[in-house]
Amino acid sequence: MLFNSLEFLYLFLPVTYFVFWGLRTKTQRYVWLTLTGYLFYASWNYKFCALMAFSTAVAYVAGLGLLRSRDPFRRKLLLVIPVVIDLALLSVFKYTNFTLETVNRLTLLLGTPSEIPFLNLVLPVGISFYTFHTITYIVDAYRGVVTPTRNLFEFSCYVSLFAQLVAGPIVRFRQIEADLDQIDEADRRRYLNIGWSFFVIGLVKKVLVADSIAAIIDPALSNYAELSSLSIWLCMLGYTYQLYFDFSGYSDMAVGLGYLFGLRLPQNFRSPYKATDIADFWRRWHISLSSCLRDYLYIPLGGGRGPAWKVSRNVMISMLLGGLWHGANWTFVLWGGYHGLLLIGQRVVADRWERLPLSLRRMTTCLLVVIGWVFFRSTGLRMAMTLLGGMFLWHGGAPVVAQTTLFILILVATAITQFAPNTFELRHEWSATAALGLAALFLLSLLSIYGTKSSPFLYFQF
Numbered sequence: 001m002l003f004n005s006l007e008f009l010y011l012f013l014p015v016t017y018f019v020f021w022g023l024r025t026k027t028q029r030y031v032w033l034t035l036t037g038y039l040f041y042a043s044w045n046y047k048f049c050a051l052m053a054f055s056t057a058v059a060y061v062a063g064l065g066l067l068r069s070r071d072p073f074r075r076k077l078l079l080v081i082p083v084v085i086d087l088a089l090l091s092v093f094k095y096t097n098f099t100l101e102t103v104n105r106l107t108l109l110l111g112t113p114s115e116i117p118f119l120n121l122v123l124p125v126g127i128s129f130y131t132f133h134t135i136t137y138i139v140d141a142y143r144g145v146v147t148p149t150r151n152l153f154e155f156s157c158y159v160s161l162f163a164q165l166v167a168g169p170i171v172r173f174r175q176i177e178a179d180l181d182q183i184d185e186a187d188r189r190r191y192l193n194i195g196w197s198f199f200v201i202g203l204v205k206k207v208l209v210a211d212s213i214a215a216i217i218d219p220a221l222s223n224y225a226e227l228s229s230l231s232i233w234l235c236m237l238g239y240t241y242q243l244y245f246d247f248s249g250y251s252d253m254a255v256g257l258g259y260l261f262g263l264r265l266p267q268n269f270r271s272p273y274k275a276t277d278i279a280d281f282w283r284r285w286h287i288s289l290s291s292c293l294r295d296y297l298y299i300p301l302g303g304g305r306g307p308a309w310k311v312s313r314n315v316m317i318s319m320l321l322g323g324l325w326h327g328a329n330w331t332f333v334l335w336g337g338y339h340g341l342l343l344i345g346q347r348v349v350a351d352r353w354e355r356l357p358l359s360l361r362r363m364t365t366c367l368l369v370v371i372g373w374v375f376f377r378s379t380g381l382r383m384a385m386t387l388l389g390g391m392f393l394w395h396g397g398a399p400v401v402a403q404t405t406l407f408i409l410i411l412v413a414t415a416i417t418q419f420a421p422n423t424f425e426l427r428h429e430w431s432a433t434a435a436l437g438l439a440a441l442f443l444l445s446l447l448s449i450y451g452t453k454s455s456p457f458l459y460f461q462f
Helices: 006-022 026-068 072-109 127-143 152-160 173-181 192-221 229-260 278-284 287-301 308-326 330-348 350-354 358-377 381-392 403-419 432-451
Strands: none
Touching (some): 006 432, 026 127, 127 152, 127 173, 192 229, 192 403, 229 358, 229 403, 278 287, 278 330
């Protein structure tokens, strides 16, 4: 089920919303949000609901153990065992075939080819996200950052909350703990306007901007070897904006849905294409992931402390694993490594970089990000190398169909990302004229949904 589908908009959301506000107690609302979360997840594959329930149960029991135990050794076990279980489940479903394929290729290169058969595994939707929810909960409980909840349904509600279940943002328990504890006192009208405002803006971003760009560049990139250099640049600029409006649109819709149920979800994007350097980009892009990598990987490794080589090592490990988190493909590893090298290089030239004009720093950062998206978008190393070669070794080739339309969409997207406030900077107090305009965009989005098959969000694959 998709946020931009008719069954969600006309059936699932209204029923979930009105039943929720008809309930009165904490437990009733926890149970209802848990049930609807599992129903939402089951619309993809009901069999994997058991996997999410198992991960939830392991983390919940570990949390109770940490709540009761003061013995250092036992607490360490209560940290390590559930985290290992979660990572093992994620690795089996997401990385088994990637590992087998890598082994097969290595043995072929070494002259002793092996043909280890792949396993018939289906990647559970959203496993990367809800695994992060349970792991961050356990680690925070171990550190004493949060007090583990005794209420199973409160915790299961947190893990399975449909608003952010399959594509984030990665919400830490402490970020919504207060709202969950007071869920029976929530006021339906308090966040109603801001909730719908966030949701509609996110829907418009996804349907009218991201999907319009995708309709042009996806067919073109399916024949990437035939594209001219100009076409490749247009496609990659288009993808730069498609990815942003798609994922930030989903995040806005998730935040809006959270507000509709009295839960304040964190910001996930803060105008990333206004970044003035790569570190600034990562403070603005997929904030919930980058902050998790910082707090649960980079800092425990040593962070920015110690000699330069150790800091560089910490950066590179964090970015390589961050790239691998996105998908079981060497292109994602290269994308993470590319950003790791940029972050390391930034530390070397920081003083000189800061003396450059702001507009030049912003434009150069955006260009470096666009180049990195080549690895992110490519289905394999051959595609990535072909696209990069076409971008920097000028040659003729096929133009993009509807090239003028794509160019206009890129100009509009550039204007929005560079000069307009992001969704969290808006007051969401609309005048009558502005509200009418937003309503018109919402209706236009609905008409688009009626006319075409609903398009999945890009981050569903991660």
